[in-house]
Amino acid sequence: MTPPTRARDAALPKAAGPSRGARQERRLGLLLCAPAAVVMLAVTAYPVGYAVYLSLQRYDLRFPDQAHWVGLANYGAVLTSPVWWQALGVTVLITVVSVAVELALGLALALVMHRAVFGRGTVRTAVLVPYGIVTVVAAYSWQYAWTPGTGYLAALLPGGSAPLTEQWPAIGLVILAEVWKTTPFMALLLLAGLALVPDETVRAAMVDGATSGQRLRLVILPLMKPAILVALLFRTLDAFRIFDDIYVLTGGSNGTGSVSILGYDNLFTALNLGIGSAISVLIFVCVALIALVFVKLFGTAAPGTEPERR
Amino acid sequence: MAEIVLDGITKRYPDGALAVRDVNLTIADGEFVILVGPSGCGKSTTLNMIAGLEDITDGTLRIAGQVVNDRAPKDRDIAMVFQSYALYPHMSVRDNMGFALRLAKADKATIAAKVEEAARILDLTQHLDRKPANLSGGQRQRVAMGRAIVREPKAFLMDEPLSNLDAKLRVQMRTQIAALQRRLGTTTVYVTHDQVEAMTLGDRVVVMRAGVVQQVGSPQHLYDEPVNLFVAGFIGSPGMNFLGAALEQNTLHTSLGALPLDDRTRRALERADAPRELIVGIRPENFEDAALTEHGGGVTCTVTVEVRESVGSDVYVHFTQGGGPAPTAGLTQLTQLDELDQLAELAADSGRADTGMQEQHVVARLAPATRATEGGPLDLRIDTARIHVFDPRSGANLTHPERPAR
């Protein structure tokens, strides 16, 4: 959008500038945006800025008098600590596996819901139930279910095994809880994407000789790409910040903590505001990077060419 | 290339709607057949059943001698052109056209050659690497055609392929499609709701109404010898004029005067055991300006011209007939619901209902030399040998030559 405007401006004689009407309109536009911008600054920029400010200090709440400026030392401490890298590894693992599984399951569910001739409403409601349950509540029921002695799921396992106390089984169960809870959300987003695929185009592919697999892979998925990317972006950002499921199921013990758990532990358990804030800022940077990658790499590659889509 | 045989094809949708009823049709190898009828009459359903996109409820469908009822579309070797074109928006024109061949695992060189050839025929060569979204409507339509022809399938199925184009382009593409079909000689079934398209394109035209085939024949045959009121009114533009008539002593008394029956018509009516109240159909060109002709054949009547339209080669004269039994009144008394339906449907379809001009409105097509003036009187001669007489109870054309004697 910008280049053509700029080109036109350049073509005008320098002195003229934008006309008076245009200038006034611009001012009005800025004025109208201002309240929203102020609110945004107050609720997001301020906390983020404050976190950055804290992350540059040695600040232990137990000894508030000893707070002092340390520059980037906190970041150095975090980035050289194996604990951070271990937590980051767990987070990335949970994110990648759970989002991949959710995408596959969500797509399958969306296809079923799209095809369903009768009871569409009922099916959609039923599918949404897990998403409607408060995460902590759901996490506690998983926790009870997997605890030996009390849990019906633990009872199915060979005697004496306590999956939530071992690293890999526990991570698996965290992923299971994540997938169970958010697949419906994925399915609904993808269902909206499926509605974008014209019926006749799919029929054309049938006549052209595509099997159902080929239709999905070569026609339906490419046409759904924008919806898939939005769903993936939402879910990846969400999953990267995973906290409640881990907090309830394992508390982050036995090497199951995510970066959010690590940040929480430093901030609220160890009361080390400097290190905790540095971790928070690093999480923020990771999330921003993920969003950037999605938008840059895939955002511009919508099917067809843009003009018609607008 | 193949023969397509529909044997008692019936379609009932899961919701109970009977969309197509007992269609029997043999489409010869290389033939160009048009399915025509008002919107919702089951044309697309019939085509989709041939394509395999809809299940066949009853009947047998044979393509090239093989029963294909239970075959998936991909195993029928047919190509289809959709009204929306249904191009793959994420693929270039080249990939759109080569898609079917790619799925059929043709080797790359063959695909490239066939796509180039089709693009050359359809004048798309310079657009091969563009995306469909960047093409004009006419170009997209040609890509859809190209996608069908590269496959060299047993048959082409086209569902209103031109109805998204503007009028001029539609006429142009109509000619191109006809030429292309002749050249390729591929069996083609073409669906349209536009009777002009049907008349100009096909070897044979199938007229459908409410899921039932009304008549099958060459365009000229349908025009000259329609089997019932529906076909008579649907084919031809402007449509056939319908007048109420009372049969008395070998004369039809209409609002345009008494029309004596010639031998052919008289015998036909006797054979059919015609009722007293009838509907007479007269095509606009079966009127002529009495002042322009010498011979005294036929019947003359005097009317008051309401509208005169000159299109250069012809002059259309519109009038409402004065006196005589009003055909609408006659029709309402006489016709059963079904036949009223037919006429109402026709009126809606031809746009006549919207203009408030009902059946008493008559159009005559005259030679451009006519002196007719708006508001003035005009002597018209009616060619009584070409009139059609319909039974208001069944809508059947009692003067149709192939009508079985009762």
Ligand SMILES: Nc1ncnc2c1ncn2[C@@H]1O[C@H](COP(=O)(O)OP(=O)(O)O)[C@@H](O)[C@H]1O
């Ligand atoms: N999927 C469907 N389910 C139920 N009824 C349908 C369906 N598709 C079409 N119909 C009905 O079948 C009849 C014929 O439709 P169609 O073949 O699309 O007509 P046309 O193409 O001649 O306009 C219509 O009355 C329509 O309402």
Ligand SMILES: [Mg+2]
């Ligand atoms: Mg249709």
